[in-house]
Amino acid sequence: MTDQLAVAVVGASGRMGSQACAAVEAADGLRLVGRYDVGDELGDLGGADVVVELTVPDASPDNVAHCVARGVHCVVGTTGWTPERLARLEERLAQAPSARTGGPVGVLVAPNFAIGAILMMRFAQTAARFYESVEVVELHHPQKVDAPSGTAARTASLVAAARAEAGLGDVPDATTRDELGARGALVDGIPVHSVRLRGLVAHQEVLLGGVGEMLTIRHDSFDRESFMPGVLAGVRGVADHPGLTVGLEHYLGLD
């Protein structure tokens, strides 16, 4: 029993948090030691070695700071981690005490835990330099509070970086009037469109256009079960990845 990894979930009553609790309880070598939700005192986190953080963008940075200050590794699925928030977290990690399990603290911020979504982002990154046009369409359940999705924002950033590295300029677009915002949000210059529809879970298309052709890269999460192997991979791997890691791909040999 003692060599089991102790895991606490923050946001434990939520759609993702409740499934993460069940996945941890069912996993070999893991022990669920705490469930925390809004209004709960995080305190010593039940003696957890690793916290899984699945709350809301406004709460996530403080929850993660609490874990880091106590030397507890953290696997973060919550969205809203802007470059500025990530930079502040890196500063905190540089001053963090050693983790309970030995060595420096690790934090994984994973915009998406589903393997297919990680591959979709990687494929889009690879394809980006070959296409003049690219747009991202993300489609989610209507309970989602943030737009665009963390996955879409991350995809757009990765694609924009790949385009810049290849010397591509702005995506072509003759629009001069868009009072209603019909052309979507621009993330690092890439248009991102958010759909909220009853019946959906989490879906994304990356549309890449060239002369006379189009490539569509699509991923669908039909069930939140699709995120759980990634959550568990994060929990098991975070102690071996000190400091800040953004994206589960870095735990999966996709570097």
Ligand SMILES: NC(=O)C1=CN([C@@H]2O[C@H](COP(=O)(O)OP(=O)(O)OC[C@H]3O[C@@H](n4cnc5c(N)ncnc54)[C@H](OP(=O)(O)O)[C@@H]3O)[C@@H](O)[C@H]2O)C=CC1
């Ligand atoms: N990385 C990934 O693969 C995935 C990431 N997500 C992201 O995870 C996050 C959670 O999603 P989802 O489970 O659907 O959302 P839910 O709203 O279902 O769950 C969020 C939970 O966090 C609780 N909560 C709110 N504030 C705090 C706080 N300060 N401290 C502790 N708990 C708090 C909420 O309580 P209450 O309802 O009482 O306010 C709720 O139980 C979102 O940011 C979402 O985008 C979602 C799916 C996959």
Ligand SMILES: O=C(O)C1=N[C@H](C(=O)O)C[C@H](O)C1
């Ligand atoms: O809120 C959700 O549901 C999801 N959130 C994450 C995001 O914003 O990218 C991951 C996934 O898309 C599901």
